[in-house]
Amino acid sequence: MPPELGARHRGLPSANRAAVARYAEQDARAAAFLDRDGVLNVDMGFTHRPEDLRFTPTAVEAVRLLNAAGYFVIVVTNQSGIARGHYGVEDVERFHDQMLRTLSEQGARIDRFYYCPYHPDGTIPAFAIEHDTRKPGSGMLMQAMRDLPIRREGSFMIGDRQSDLDAAAAAGVPALLVETNACDLAASVRSMLAEHAFGEIG
Ligand SMILES: [Mg+2]
Numbered sequence: 363m364p365p366e367l368g369a370r371h372r373g374l375p376s377a378n379r380a381a382v383a384r385y386a387e388q389d390a391r392a393a394a395f396l397d398r399d400g401v402l403n404v405d406m407g408f409t410h411r412p413e414d415l416r417f418t419p420t421a422v423e424a425v426r427l428l429n430a431a432g433y434f435v436i437v438v439t440n441q442s443g444i445a446r447g448h449y450g451v452e453d454v455e456r457f458h459d460q461m462l463r464t465l466s467e468q469g470a471r472i473d474r475f476y477y478c479p480y481h482p483d484g485t486i487p488a489f490a491i492e493h494d495t496r497k498p499g500s501g502m503l504m505q506a507m508r509d510l511p512i513r514r515e516g517s518f519m520i521g522d523r524q525s526d527l528d529a530a531a532a533a534g535v536p537a538l539l540v541e542t543n544a545c546d547l548a549a550s551v552r553s554m555l556a557e558h559a560f561g562e563i564g
Pocket residue numbers: 397398399400401405521522523
């Protein structure tokens with residue numbers, strides 16, 4: 363079979379393809395990529411115990427705002443404490459469960475957590491490597507964009523370190539730097555929505 367014909371037979375008829383494209387476009391939503399420690403919750407240094415979870419003052423409100431605006435709320439967090447042997451993957455997941463429970467009691471929802479367990483100076487061999495999921499690498503944001511129907515237009519990142527801004531830049535989304543542990547996250551979200559959102563807020 364000539365390659366051209368083969369391609370046509372493997373593909374969708376063009377009318378269906380257009381319908382699929384339209385559906386995907388309608389389905390796609392912008393995402394807010396949020397750093398965790400120092401932004402959503404108070405960073406106490408390798409924070410991992412559920413009882414140490416303290417949201418920053420307006421973090422819950424910020425997540426609710428994003429939910430109402432139709433954004434995916436996605437946490438992207440470096441967790442080198444895993445590579446350094448301070449705590450394990452299951453501790454991180456317990457902490458995230460605690461975040462979800464506390465948020466849900468207040469009508470807020472995080473859609474997905476991505477965490478990077480790697481660090482080149484780690485003491486746990488399996489995690490003691492360079493990895494592009496570690497911010498300033500864009501790996502976690504790119505993975506989220508593969509996993510979910512995220513529209514880059516309107517998406518943004520909020521973090522408290524230069525590495526957060528660099529990760530966002532590498533993923534092609536704008537970012538805002540906020541003050542560690544002291545940010546008014548709801549105000550930051552409002553300003554990012556005002557600047558970047560379109561269509562989501564009706
Ligand atoms: Mg941080």
